[in-house]
Amino acid sequence: MDSRSLSQSIAFVSASTDEAQSAARRLAALYGQASLEEAEVVVALGGDGFMLQTLRDQMGSGKAIYGMNKGTVGFLMNEFAETGLRERIAAALPETIRPLEMIAETLDGPKSKILAINEIALFRQSAQAAKLRITVDDKIRLEELVCDGVMVATPAGSTAYNLSAHGPILPLDAPLLALTPVSPFRPRRWRGALLPNRASVRFDILEAAKRPVNAVADHTEIRSVLTVTVREARDVTATVLFDASHSWDERVLAEQFRY
Structure with a gap:
């Protein structure tokens, strides 16, 4: 004991x-x-x-x-x-x-800051596929991802929606985050990445008016985002x-x- x-x-x-x-x-x-x-x-x-x-x-x-x-x-x-x-x-x-910390910026409102224990996910809002640019620690890693969505999952969340999207399962004490696409269309064979838990990931929504995207932190949804920044919250x-x-x-x- x-x-x-x-x-x-x-x-x-x-x-x-x-x-x-x-x-x-x-x-x-x-x-x-x-x-x-x-x-x-x-x-x-x-x-x-x-x-x-x-x-x-x-x-x-x-x-x-x-x-x-x-x-x-x-x-x-x-x-x-x-x-x-x-x-x-x-x-x-x-x-x-x-938990993860999401900072989401929309066209109409101030930035929103929300915590998530499982994952922070971006999803297309309409029939049009989402088009995103992914930056990790201020370096562009994927200039354009066309997909139904993408998520950053914690080890605790790696067995939830991340697993359903064929993302990796992470041990709870692993200092990693899973970056996992949902139905990627281009590049079609991109399966995501494992990131150190100290990484900061920024998603920029390309053609946001034509291809609107929602961001979801666990069960809290922000509609029509322009940029979303995700990092591990270190203070809670x-x-x-x-x-x-x-x-x-x-x-x-x-x-x-x-x-």
Whole structure:
């Protein structure tokens, strides 16, 4: 066991489903319910979407988040069980989540600054394919990418939409970001890139009036962007706890050998 004790105060939060809320009530009756302000550990009951919401809510709070699956996929969650919860939390392995920061500029409004835990993605807004220029650390790397979209994914997000777009799976502690295109048309064979997590990526929208593009940071969307800059946010983190028997590294390995 690490520095977490069996007496740590716990706050249970749950998704809006009846199953998740019922589980939260039962667990609160067994282990007590601390307020979010006073809790040392937050136990999230739901699926990956609710886990991401909880991580965003607790980003920078210093509280550890322990998820238990009461949703569909649950890649970020531990298996649900009512017994031995304090012991599981005390023995769990901590992983640090560092979000991405998106700065998006539009024609009509001021720049927007939004954090994302999984990925920041750009998508075509109309029937016209998006046309983008990609700059990494002030050096143009791709003068023109014609595609349905493109994303920058964190290690935590590499198993989500990034994986569906055939991007690489990254270990959670890898100092990398995945730059992955969605249905690239030109250059057709470009499959993306692995970038150091200190890199700054700028997307310039070419022919923005003819080929409008939306930018999405997790679930927050900015329409009709002109430029989007993405970098890892270094000043805020969140801690996720995983059962040692089913650690993040094990999940990543298992996912890569699925067929």
